[in-house]
Amino acid sequence: MKSYLVSKGDFLELIDGMIENGKEVVAPVKQENQANFKRIKSTKDILWSGPQTVISPKGFVFPQEEELIEYEVEDGIWVGSKVEAKSTVLLGIHPCDINGIALLDKVFAEKNLDENYLKKRESATIIGVECLTPCSPESFCYRKGSVLPWDGFDLFLTDVGDDFFVEVGSEAGKTLISGISRKTIQSDAKKLKKIREKRDNLFAKKQRKLKPKLEELPKLLKENYDSPIWDERGAKCFGCGSCNMVCPTCYCFDVRDCVEINLKKGSRSRFWDGCMLTDFTRIASGEIFREERGARLRHRTNRKDFYLFEKWGRTFCTGCGRCGKACLTKIVDPLDIENELYGRKGRR
Amino acid sequence: MTVYKPEIAKIKKVEQLTKTERLFDIELLSGKSLDHQPGQFVEVYVFGVGEAPISISSEPSKQPTFQLCVRAVGNVTNALHNKRAGEKIGIRGPYGKGFEYEYFIGKDILFIAGGLGLAPLRSFIRAVLNSRGDYGKVYILYGARRPQELLFRDELKEWEARKDVEYHATVDVGDETWQGNVGVITTLFPDIRFDPRKTQAIIIGPPVMYRFVINELKNRRVPDENIWISLERKMKCGVGKCGHCQINNVYVCQEGPVFNYKQIKSLPEAI
Numbered sequence: 036m037k038s039y040l041v042s043k044g045d046f047l048e049l050i051d052g053m054i055e056n057g058k059e060v061v062a063p064v065k066q067e068n069q070a071n072f073k074r075i076k077s078t079k080d081i082l083w084s085g086p087q088t089v090i091s092p093k094g095f096v097f098p099q100e101e102e103l104i105e106y107e108v109e110d111g112i113w114v115g116s117k118v119e120a121k122s123t124v125l126l127g128i129h130p131c132d133i134n135g136i137a138l139l140d141k142v143f144a145e146k147n148l149d150e151n152y153l154k155k156r157e158s159a160t161i162i163g164v165e166c167l168t169p170c171s172p173e174s175f176c177y178r179k180g181s182v183l184p185w186d187g188f189d190l191f192l193t194d195v196g197d198d199f200f201v202e203v204g205s206e207a208g209k210t211l212i213s214g215i216s217r218k219t220i221q222s223d224a225k226k227l228k229k230i231r232e233k234r235d236n237l238f239a240k241k242q243r244k245l246k247p248k249l250e251e252l253p254k255l256l257k258e259n260y261d262s263p264i265w266d267e268r269g270a271k272c273f274g275c276g277s278c279n280m281v282c283p284t285c286y287c288f289d290v291r292d293c294v295e296i297n298l299k300k301g302s303r304s305r306f307w308d309g310c311m312l313t314d315f316t317r318i319a320s321g322e323i324f325r326e327e328r329g330a331r332l333r334h335r336t337n338r339k340d341f342y343l344f345e346k347w348g349r350t351f352c353t354g355c356g357r358c359g360k361a362c363l364t365k366i367v368d369p370l371d372i373e374n375e376l377y378g379r380k381g382r383r
Numbered sequence: 384m385t386v387y388k389p390e391i392a393k394i395k396k397v398e399q400l401t402k403t404e405r406l407f408d409i410e411l412l413s414g415k416s417l418d419h420q421p422g423q424f425v426e427v428y429v430f431g432v433g434e435a436p437i438s439i440s441s442e443p444s445k446q447p448t449f450q451l452c453v454r455a456v457g458n459v460t461n462a463l464h465n466k467r468a469g470e471k472i473g474i475r476g477p478y479g480k481g482f483e484y485e486y487f488i489g490k491d492i493l494f495i496a497g498g499l500g501l502a503p504l505r506s507f508i509r510a511v512l513n514s515r516g517d518y519g520k521v522y523i524l525y526g527a528r529r530p531q532e533l534l535f536r537d538e539l540k541e542w543e544a545r546k547d548v549e550y551h552a553t554v555d556v557g558d559e560t561w562q563g564n565v566g567v568i569t570t571l572f573p574d575i576r577f578d579p580r581k582t583q584a585i586i587i588g589p590p591v592m593y594r595f596v597i598n599e600l601k602n603r604r605v606p607d608e609n610i611w612i613s614l615e616r617k618m619k620c621g622v623g624k625c626g627h628c629q630i631n632n633v634y635v636c637q638e639g640p641v642f643n644y645k646q647i648k649s650l651p652e653a654i
Contacts, residue, residue, distance in 0.1 A: 103385065104385075104387055108430055111471075112391050112430065146637075149385075149386065150386075151385060260651060287627070289619070290619060305625075308625070319435065319456045319460065324630075330652075337631070342631065
């Protein structure tokens with residue numbers, strides 16, 4: 036799609052105007068000493084360049100808790116689907132998280148459509164922003180080819196001084212800035228190219244290296260299915276599931292019932308679940324199909340860079356680095372695991 | 384109507400099969416047929432308690448009624464056991480891939496059921512016996528822990544009496560009522576003669592049973608592609624999203640629960 040220039044002042048005024056008109060705008064803001072996505076009252080609150088938010092913005096399209104059905108049991112039984120969505124602007128989304136949402140788009144729209152997700156997704160306008168410096172020592176987005184969005188944004192902003200260079204990803208995005216956008220000329224594209232070259236160099240220098248080639252990760256993980264690494268790292272794992280919770284591409288969920296005290300009304304809701312938790316594969320008879328923590332770590336890593344990578348032709352780890360940061364025993368970071376597997380292979 | 388909304392169904396009849404298993408006749412209030420394949424499952428919803436994946440025990444039919452054989456083992460199945468005829472539950476499905484029984488037409492079939500594995504297998508057995516002429520030889524091997532735990536006892540007698548079915552049963556632990564074979568299911572194998580090339584072996588039972596039975600079949604030179612199994616996993620959403628039933632890269636609720644052995648023998652997490 037096309038690109039435009041928009042002055043920063045005009046853009047912020049546009050967003051502030053939307054907020055004044057009651058539009059829900061969500062952006063990274065400071066919370067305690069950390070960053071978090073929250074509804075903002077003014078663009079002044081936005082953290083444009085870090086620190087990285089503790090959790091990804093996926094909760095705005097795939098909430099941590101979400102009602103799926105509601106029911107009433109009186110004389111008869113009534114059951115209704117519950118699909119709720121609020122028009123929301125997700126602003127200041129980094130490429131790793133845009134790509135995370137783009138991947139969720141694929142899985143929830145595959146075959147049996149998940150309308151609960153899709154409706155929320157349709158109602159969200161995603162305005163991304165390019166990262167010009169790494170947001171955390173744990174991030175490795177550059178190594179996962181995820182410093183720019185693959186898909187799934189309405190607008191994507193790059194700070195080029197007084198202006199934002201804006202890539203348009205959808206008709207809705209184009210319409211949004213139609214009143215303030217200016218055409219780009221060749222020198223703007225050149226300027227952008229320079230900024231990105233500088234960014235690439237900086238990220239290449241600062242971010243940890245991925246030793247195997249990105250496209251060879253499925254093969255590496257396949258060959259190392261029985262590697263002792265899984266049990267070695269698994270022995271240190273607390274099975275807390277933090278890595279699942281902070282991940283922009285983890286989408287497994289549990290479903291639970293909630294009954295009102297009169298026992299006549301109730302609902303079923305889904306909640307984020309995590310494959311690193313013991314109960315994830317526990318069935319009623321007590322059997323746990325993936326009981327070893329090492330086997331669960333392998334499953335999680337394989338989902339990111341083997342199973343789903345092979346299926347969709349793209350890594351399901353966008354290199355945000357949140358899991359590595361959240362992990363209490365520092366065993367879960369996919370880049371670390373993959374480098375170790377690659378290193379051991381070389382020594383053999 | 385989303386994929387997560389159950390259809391309302393009525394329990395028509397409840398029959399106690401053993402101490403822990405009951406057979407439920409269930410009818411969709413819509414009057415529609417479930418239109419299932421043998422081996423498929425439904426998500427049964429007990430309002431206020433939750434859902435459980437239960438395989439369908441009755442043969443495919445155009446009628447709105449179908450049967451589920453349920454062991455009381457967890458929250459949902461225990462709550463279901465407290466339900467009486469006339470009460471309502473929710474049903475989603477049928478889900479997963481079952482047996483495409485047209486494929487088996489003209490072939491010899493060796494059914495091998497262990498314990499509650501007879502519940503899903505009965506659907507296929509009944510479909511085959513209902514059009515018996517379409518198939519070659521039919522063998523049924525069934526094993527349970529104790530004689531009192533044998534399911535569908537009236538039907539077992541019918542199968543035993545039929546001249547066109549070779550039926551063998553065994554129990555792990557016998558008692559004074561039991562005249563038949565005692566031992567695990569593989570102890571029945573020396574009694575049967577079948578043509579390994581022409582026979583399709585269909586196994587459903589507890590996870591531990593598969594390895595032993597498959598070994599036995601391999602000893603008898605049954606090729607991998609003639610072996611079919613149904614795998615139990617934690618099917619939760621039924622629509623390939625929630626992740627709980629995954630075996631390596633395979634979502635059991637989508638690509639299973641019925642698998643050809645050739646298809647899954649390379650999956651380390653499968654058996």
